[in-house]
Amino acid sequence: MKPLVTIALGIVGVILAIVGVAMKDLALIPDWGVTGIAVLALGCLIAFFILHFETLKTFSNKRSTRLGVNSVLMVLLFLGILEFINFLTSTHPLRIDLSETKQFTVAPQTRSVLEHLTEPITITAFAKEGSKGEKQYRTLLDTYRYRTDRVAYTIADPDKKPALARKYGITKFDTAILESGGRMAEVTVPNEQALTNGIIRVSRAAKTSVRFLSGHGEPGLEDAGKQGYSMLNAAIENQGYAVSTVSILDDVEPSDPVSVLIIAGPRRLFTDDERAQVRKYILNKGRLLLLLDPPLASGTQTGLESLLALRGVGMGDGLIIDPESRMSGAESTIPLVTSYPEHVITHKFDLATFFPLARSLMFEAESVSDEQGDWDITPLANTNPTSWEEHDLQSSEFTFDVATDTKGPLTVALAVEPKKLLGHGGVELNKQRPPAMVVIGDSDFVTNGYLNFSGNRDFFLNALHWLAEEGDLISISPTVASFEPMVLTRNQSQILLYVQVLLLPGLVFGLGAYVWQRRRRL
Numbered sequence: 001m002k003p004l005v006t007i008a009l010g011i012v013g014v015i016l017a018i019v020g021v022a023m024k025d026l027a028l029i030p031d032w033g034v035t036g037i038a039v040l041a042l043g044c045l046i047a048f049f050i051l052h053f054e055t056l057k058t059f060s061n062k063r064s065t066r067l068g069v070n071s072v073l074m075v076l077l078f079l080g081i082l083e084f085i086n087f088l089t090s091t092h093p094l095r096i097d098l099s100e101t102k103q104f105t106v107a108p109q110t111r112s113v114l115e116h117l118t119e120p121i122t123i124t125a126f127a128k129e130g131s132k133g134e135k136q137y138r139t140l141l142d143t144y145r146y147r148t149d150r151v152a153y154t155i156a157d158p159d160k161k162p163a164l165a166r167k168y169g170i171t172k173f174d175t176a177i178l179e180s181g182g183r184m185a186e187v188t189v190p191n192e193q194a195l196t197n198g199i200i201r202v203s204r205a206a207k208t209s210v211r212f213l214s215g216h217g218e219p220g221l222e223d224a225g226k227q228g229y230s231m232l233n234a235a236i237e238n239q240g241y242a243v244s245t246v247s248i249l250d251d252v253e254p255s256d257p258v259s260v261l262i263i264a265g266p267r268r269l270f271t272d273d274e275r276a277q278v279r280k281y282i283l284n285k286g287r288l289l290l291l292l293d294p295p296l297a298s299g300t301q302t303g304l305e306s307l308l309a310l311r312g313v314g315m316g317d318g319l320i321i322d323p324e325s326r327m328s329g330a331e332s333t334i335p336l337v338t339s340y341p342e343h344v345i346t347h348k349f350d351l352a353t354f355f356p357l358a359r360s361l362m363f364e365a366e367s368v369s370d371e372q373g374d375w376d377i378t379p380l381a382n383t384n385p386t387s388w389e390e391h392d393l394q395s396s397e398f399t400f401d402v403a404t405d406t407k408g409p410l411t412v413a414l415a416v417e418p419k420k421l422l423g424h425g426g427v428e429l430n431k432q433r434p435p436a437m438v439v440i441g442d443s444d445f446v447t448n449g450y451l452n453f454s455g456n457r458d459f460f461l462n463a464l465h466w467l468a469e470e471g472d473l474i475s476i477s478p479t480v481a482s483f484e485p486m487v488l489t490r491n492q493s494q495i496l497l498y499v500q501v502l503l504l505p506g507l508v509f510g511l512g513a514y515v516w517q518r519r520r521r522l
Helices: 003-026 031-051 053-060 064-093 107-115 132-147 162-167 194-201 230-238 270-285 305-311 323-328 456-467 490-520
Strands: 121-126 151-156 175-180 183-187 209-213 242-246 259-264 287-290 313-315 319-321 336-339 361-363 373-383 386-388 412-416 436-440
Touching: 003 031, 053 183, 107 132, 107 194, 107 287, 121 132, 121 194, 121 313, 132 151, 175 194, 183 194, 230 242, 230 456, 259 456, 287 456, 305 313, 323 336, 361 373, 361 412, 412 456
Parallel strands: 121 151, 209 242, 209 259, 259 287, 287 436
Antiparallel strands: 121 175, 175 183, 313 361, 319 386, 336 373, 373 412, 412 436
């Protein structure tokens, strides 16, 4: 066979091999087509080596060839080691988050949710290719996939896949659709809290009902003004709860295992019948979140204060003043709270909270006993030692009066729950859902004007999750990437120039020249 023909066989074999790899990577032809190209390429290369066997044998006996082969073998060995490492990391991935704010590490709450998933979840995120939203979704979902194999995701550009976008009714970018067991949830913000709560919503068989009592001048759930609760309503719904209002407590079953009652900011006196209904709810297995403002600020007593004595809770009738609040830019009538006694609600909670126009809460030193058993009362939030409860609001300047005012620190929120009844060996006897209550001496801290102040939103949601026995829904604070620019002096800039631009490249070049010179002498 002519030499040109045999050389052409080798060239064709190499070209076919490259084309086959490209076709497989781009998925332009079926697998059987790729296999055919690979077989043809292998045949051409085998024929080339057989026809040039003597030439290859003579070439391999040369000294330069042996050195070249050794180099090639070293390169192939190195590539093989890299491929083996890549195989191990792909089958047993290891992620280490070295970022300052741990923005590539999921919160403990998210980790708990992912570890307890029982059904697979499919997530389809719609984001513009190359956008910030796409990067955020990919980073988060890769982190979720690292924690569990029950989450599968796809990121699609609505402009490139309009049919898929129309199928899910997508109208804006950065929207994710979560599906599991025939249930569907929509997430419109590419952050961990939204995604995790979306996973919780779509994995639930039933929603917990959160009912707000209305009819006593409470802030409206649809009110978008500064004094309204529209943002709070959205925050609760985003946690996967079914929010509604109720005006008659007879419609609320205290022992309902998926229900929490919220009485927030009433401005009118409760009637005797209404107080009797609330008393019945408190004495039964109800879950109650109570937000009562000071009478000096609201202008009225609600009549509920006396009912709290059933659980050993008392409420001050003054207004908490905190001079240290001015250091954070707030008025002295908005106490700043940074002290949180240990409880499930406040566990690892380290955000500041602001309670505008708040009252103090008191409780018995020892747990109260009644026909329902023994009760534990745990303070959740305490003001600064420099604060006090003011009873004279007529003067323009607030000053502490030893005779009439109450010195801080003061409790503005507390939790009430029954003691666990333990049998022999410490085994808990009461397995039914126990009653529980969280009392907060302010309702304004979760209005639209204050909800997003520091930890206000998280504190409220943590209390709600505890009452709903939804520990995995404890609020997740968003991780914010820090930005700390490096400012260099003139001397530091010159040092970096000489080291990075001149010294290091020069060392590499010199080392290469030395090795090259040594190899020439071999």
